[in-house]
Amino acid sequence: MNEIFKGVDHIKYEGPDSKNLMAFKHYNADELVGERTMADHLRFSIAYWHTFTGKGVDPFGSATMFRPWDQPGDPLDQAKERMIAAFEFMSKLGVKYFCFHDRDIAPEGATLRETNKNLDVMVDLAKQLMKDTGIKLLWGTANLFNHPRFVHGAATSCNADVFAYAAAQVKKALEVTKELGGENYVFWGGREGYETLLNTNMQLELDNFARFLHMAVDYAKEIGFTGQFLIEPKPKEPTKHQYDFDAASVHAFLLKYGLEKHFKLNIEANHATLAAHTFEHELHYARINGLLGSVDANQGDLLLGWDTDQMPTDIYTTTLAMYEILKNGGLQPGGLNFDCKVRRGSFELDDLFIGHIVGFDAFAYGLKVAYKLLQSEELEQFVEERYASYASGIGKQIVDGKADFKQLEAYALEMPEITNRSGRQEVLESIINRYLVKG
Numbered sequence: 309m310n311e312i313f314k315g316v317d318h319i320k321y322e323g324p325d326s327k328n329l330m331a332f333k334h335y336n337a338d339e340l341v342g343e344r345t346m347a348d349h350l351r352f353s354i355a356y357w358h359t360f361t362g363k364g365v366d367p368f369g370s371a372t373m374f375r376p377w378d379q380p381g382d383p384l385d386q387a388k389e390r391m392i393a394a395f396e397f398m399s400k401l402g403v404k405y406f407c408f409h410d411r412d413i414a415p416e417g418a419t420l421r422e423t424n425k426n427l428d429v430m431v432d433l434a435k436q437l438m439k440d441t442g443i444k445l446l447w448g449t450a451n452l453f454n455h456p457r458f459v460h461g462a463a464t465s466c467n468a469d470v471f472a473y474a475a476a477q478v479k480k481a482l483e484v485t486k487e488l489g490g491e492n493y494v495f496w497g498g499r500e501g502y503e504t505l506l507n508t509n510m511q512l513e514l515d516n517f518a519r520f521l522h523m524a525v526d527y528a529k530e531i532g533f534t535g536q537f538l539i540e541p542k543p544k545e546p547t548k549h550q551y552d553f554d555a556a557s558v559h560a561f562l563l564k565y566g567l568e569k570h571f572k573l574n575i576e577a578n579h580a581t582l583a584a585h586t587f588e589h590e591l592h593y594a595r596i597n598g599l600l601g602s603v604d605a606n607q608g609d610l611l612l613g614w615d616t617d618q619m620p621t622d623i624y625t626t627t628l629a630m631y632e633i634l635k636n637g638g639l640q641p642g643g644l645n646f647d648c649k650v651r652r653g654s655f656e657l658d659d660l661f662i663g664h665i666v667g668f669d670a671f672a673y674g675l676k677v678a679y680k681l682l683q684s685e686e687l688e689q690f691v692e693e694r695y696a697s698y699a700s701g702i703g704k705q706i707v708d709g710k711a712d713f714k715q716l717e718a719y720a721l722e723m724p725e726i727t728n729r730s731g732r733q734e735v736l737e738s739i740i741n742r743y744l745v746k747g
């Protein structure tokens with residue numbers, strides 16, 4: 309087998325003082341944080357599409373990344389070369405999981421039958437490489453957004469033939485995910501939304517979307533796929549109005565259509581900020597509603613209004629994210645899928661390693677800080693005290709459902725002057741900084 313990443317050995321942990329770009333400074337897979345190893349807390353995964361098929365294309369410019377596995381030739385042979393390189397990369401990085409769309413790993417053929425055949429060939433190879441390396445599938449998904457047939461959506465297309473095609477594609481992707489032991493299956497509604505209400509029957513589109521997801525649930529049951537189903541919210545891009553706008557709107561959709569028992573959420577950092585939320589807001593909302601299933605780890609650029617999918621390096625954000633994940637009791641069977649790409653200008657091969665190393669380190673550092681912060685209970689105690697008025701007296705009657713308007717009016721009429729306390733945001737931020745700096 310041709311080695312692609314020549315001169316790169318397995319990436320090792322060298323500690324915070326190391327200046328070696330090709331070594332971890334904070335991510336020490338086997339180190340215990342509380343009762344779990346870092347690897348078990350973080351469950352890192354590689355996104356096949358960005359790392360192995362991404363070429364640095366943007367709306368104004370063509371490819372800047374010419375990968376050694378992308379030699380001209382038969383598309384299926386190319387796909388095999390790419391997959392072999394992918395497993396070499398993931399083994400050297402020491403990552404235990406990966407994720408893919410059906411069309412990332414296998415080329416489309418002239419017909420759906422031919423495409424499915426290509427996929428079968430690639431699934432056989434993936435199975436072999438997974439066995440050889442011990443790398444597992446965190447989740448599979450179907451690409452229902454790239455091909456022109458999905459111009460008006462997939463499950464929410466105005467064209468029933470497209471709905472049927474999308475169903476056939478998800479059926480196959482579910483079979484493949486099961487075959488590879490995938491622990492989850494993701495639905496990101498790439499083009500499930502609309503551009504203008506003038507040509508849109510929103511009610512039919514939403515009802516159809518729910519019908520589609522119910523069919524997926526039924527088929528998973530039929531074939532014995534027991535992985536977790538996840539929906540990945542995103543507010544815009546590619547369509548102007550994406551139906552899965554954010555965690556709260558997906559939650560409402562799931563409840564309306566009786567799907568809430570079958571789905572959790574895959575929260576992506578950059579999608580949260582595009583929805584004008586923080587990453588931790590989306591994680592928190594999902595968590596308190598029992599919906600936090602998995603995470604697409606990346607970061608956006610707050611000055612830009614699109615999905616930049618950058619490598620996550622901001623340790624403030626990773627700390628607050630890990631705080632939520634620890635409070636969730638972890639993400640398993642979900643994980644932290646690195647849905648991010650090196651910048652267009654970072655086109656050399658070793659940038660792929662360096663980008664993932666700095667990202668893994670940022671989450672490992674965030675994990676360590678968040679763990680200590682949580683153990684200290686400094687934030688928890690503050691919040692508990694802030695809401696202490698609900699632990700006794702009239703507040704307790706309110707939360708116990710024992711108060712009504714008339715009773716509250718009687719109480720308010722006799723109440724002495726109201727005193728409020730400071731929210732102490734700066735104090736709390738100083739606590740976080742203290743832990744962040746201490747490490």
Ligand code: XUL
Pocket residue numbers: 409449494496540542576604615647
């Ligand atoms: C798009 C996005 C997707 C999903 C999988 O913004 O995040 O890559 O994660 O389809």
Ligand code: CO
Pocket residue numbers: 496540576604647
């Ligand atoms: Co994503």
